[in-house]
Amino acid sequence: MGMVQKDAAAWAQDKDWWRGAVIYQIYPRSFQDSNGDGIGDLAGIVQRLPHIAELGADAIWISPFFTSPMKDFGYDVSDYCDVDPMFGTLADFDAVIARAHDLGLRVMIDLVLSHTSDQHPWFKESRANRTNARANWYVWADPKMDGTPPTNWLSIFGGSAWQWDARREQYFLHNFLTTQPDLNFHEPQVQDALLDVARFWLDRGVDGFRLDTINFYTHDKYLRDNPGLPPEQRNADTAPAVNPYNHQMHLFDKSQPENVEFLKKLRAVMKPYNAAAVGEVGDAQRGLEILGEYTRGDDRMQMCYAFEFLAPQRLTPARVVDTFNALDAAAPDGWACWAFSNHDVVRHITRWGLSTDAAKAYVTLLMCLRGSACLYQGEELGLPEAEIAFEDLQDPYGIEFWPEFKGRDGCRTPMVWQADNHTGEFSTGKPWLPVPAEHLAHVGPDAKAKGSLFAQYQAALALRHDHKALRSGLQRGLAANGDLLCFVREGDGQEIFCAFNLGDASVSVSLPNGNWHALSQGKEPLEQKLTLAPWQFCLASKQKG
Template sequence: MAVFLQHSANQDEPEWWRGAVIYQIYPRSYQDSNGDGIGDLQGIVSRLPYIASLGVDAVWLSPFFKSPMKDFGYDVSDYCQVDPMFGTLDDFKVLLKTAHDLGLRVVIDQVLSHTSDAHPWFVESRSSKNNPKADWYVWADAKDDGTPPNNWLSIFGGSAWQWDTGREQYYMHNFLTSQPDLNFHHPEVEAALFGVMMFWLDLGVDGFRLDTANFYVHDKQLRNNPPRGRPQTEDGSAPSSNPYAWQYHRFDKSQAENIVFVKKLREFLDQYPGIMTVGELGDDDPVGIMIAYTEGADKLNMAYSFKLLGEEHQGAYVRSAVDEYESRATEGCWPSWSLSNHDVKRLATRWSADGAALRTYAAMQLCVRGSPCVYQGDELGLPEAELTFEQLQDPYGITMWPAFKGRDGCRTPMPWEKDQLHAGFSSTEKTWLPVAHTHYELAVDQQEIEGSLLNFYRECLHKRKQLPILLKGSMTVLPAQGDALVFVRELDGRRMLCAFNLSAQAMTYHLPDEVRVQELADFPQTKLAASVGQKDLVLGAWQTVVAWI
């Protein structure tokens, strides 16, 4: 097997991703450099020193490829071109070099499960039933009564099947009707997608965030999904008001053959030293699928969980989610714990806007085993933007309004300077989404002061890098007590206690007999309210304790 050279730092440290912190950038909303109201690659380049100052290890760029933008880049019409909205391929090369010079890795989104209906592959596929790409997408005949072949639903509303009058067949779309699903049962599709990834690998990217990574392969028999009924709670993958959540998705995704493809993908990527993969895996069993796709050394490097992206956030729930993963994880499994992203309501609105709470959430996310993913603006404590129906851009929100307002509220522009037009995001009169009025006071320039949430993130991130036990140590979750999450990290014979009171009420946590605090670790936290060596750990409201034991 040929081995291709990559970024030299990846050759020196091929497992750089284990314990790394990834900072997600939504390019449309990070920085506008040319005054058109939309963020772009040159804008991101200008802000890379800020990102490096945080102490993160890598940036993940949401899609910037050529696209009709009906789903804001997740509908790709050319995988190997930068959309003019974001700049040029040369701009990306500058971004890559600048990031590397600053010690940052670059991870890019790969939307492999579907394309835009404007992609040349689909244009050819739909042209006839016997063209060379006729079976590159999922096509099926109607039932005798003209209805779709089964009961599969689109996440964005309605049937997952769209009638095409040219072929007189339905094509499958898990998302918008303009996002037809590729047919992964066809070997030429696999080869074409590997070619796409090779293009970006040869430019020097350091890894891939794999969009909807368990959606690649569908059930060949097109069997109906069984009913679930309306769920009582939301898990982050779809709101309960969306009928998509009312099915068990046994056949439209998460098929056994999907893991076969993932193994082929890993074998291909292993030709490039130090390339990281993190999968987006939405499923009825969020923890189980994370494990299934990362166990061993022949699948994805890691997967991020939807368990902490829903509305549920009581301390007992967070503890149970972390404990479930740790108790079920097998050899090779590595998680990526995310509290926000571009698809869910912002953390400060979804969970709590209390400053002490946001600090505790940040410390907790950076202490659990795994590779945390921080969404742009989390470090500022940005709340969800309130938008009118007329301001919405997201087709998901427009369809589901008003029960679900879509994803625009977490995608508004990043605020940089309080007293500048559009908080320094853009010089134009109108931006693609407005800067939320609640975000100006939380702008970066307003938080370049001691005691701010931004500087708390910085301190945590920099201290974390000095504690290998938090990067690569094992983890044991201690027994449940109230709303506390308490666990022990261990590496090379050293043990560290991490305790978080995820509530606004003070509490006492009874430590197991074998656990005694020896001294506080050099990590941001409030003062320990119990004497060293005592059996009971007294935790104030939203208190963090990180200590050697």
């Protein structure tokens, strides 16, 4: 069902659509294959968009589909302004935009601006010699006197962040794979070229961007070494614990102050289109501080997400309180975007060992917390992490650190739609990663029935949609008591008291003073003291005043 026509203009002009929005992440290789080659594509996304509209999301974020040699599955771009033939054509992308907008879904795409593929024409020219027109477009540096790399900076994928190039007899910087050279944001022409990329997609109708590794854009122009970190201060939120990347305080290889000036330029480009951006902040030490820095005021990014809720440890009430206290201190004017799962971490059902009831409580909590939210494809079905055999691995990260870190393929297996064939109706061919048999049980005939996890996702998204207090209101009184988490949201003349039992034993909760009634369930007053069964929650409402 399309948007009501009379509301279409107001929908298009809503510059605050992102605030409190629910964004559904599509990993295009694994969403739906339309041509039988075993790899998802843009035409497949068009086919499955009604599922996301039915869920009640506000927007989709599509992971990279640009032309790429696929060394890092599209996060190594060789042409920013075209679609890789694996995923289709620009016409197929236009069809995604048209169908999404018809369903009332906004489209955000994943811009990878910090680095390109080494196959990008810009890099091929830059590496040819030291005097060409793009010689300064990437981060080149001479070796130290003894021939070793210019700094001690490390790559997220292991080893030095510097790669020797025989053509120029210099090192180039790569924060990720050696085939992903970093662009030089200290070169104004680079910034201009990337702003042109943003304009290209905005002109095609995209509503915004997810900005990959937003704090990696700019490096220290003086090429200073990072200080080391003692073992007790090493945090494995950004990289696996077995990666020496965690042994440094990343003061100089990323998160430089000059980055803010580029973000202001990007925001100015986006403004006439009412476009919004969510930045991925990859920093275990200063994540919330950077989030605040990048989303402050109205001339930077609208929102960023840090990694607090993507951590391995289950999200407890105390950690929710600690995270929001830290956020309030570091970013009082900032806006966070929260996620439990994405294409880089173990699916949260498995990571936190959740039952279906627990998963229902967590998604409802996510929809009640202040901020925007990202959902990852398949979490609404309760898909667990897939076990992938070493011989089936595709992820270079997992191949490098196996078996201590098995990579990211376990959360990237194809989406399942029906239980009646071994690929879950993802493809008529052999899928690029195996479809786990256990996933098929999650799309049986009752997958969307009343009482299902999908139905709770729908209900939780609808609650946020229907109540401005939950979407964009204030949040106060956040308190943890063991497994009990309580807080109040308020806005639009309404107060909503939220209480969540995030544990396996019953807890009692006292409502604040006032005439509270169950949210969305008539005006019957609630008792002042309630008992919440394991994983149960209470959402109560009253008029403010």
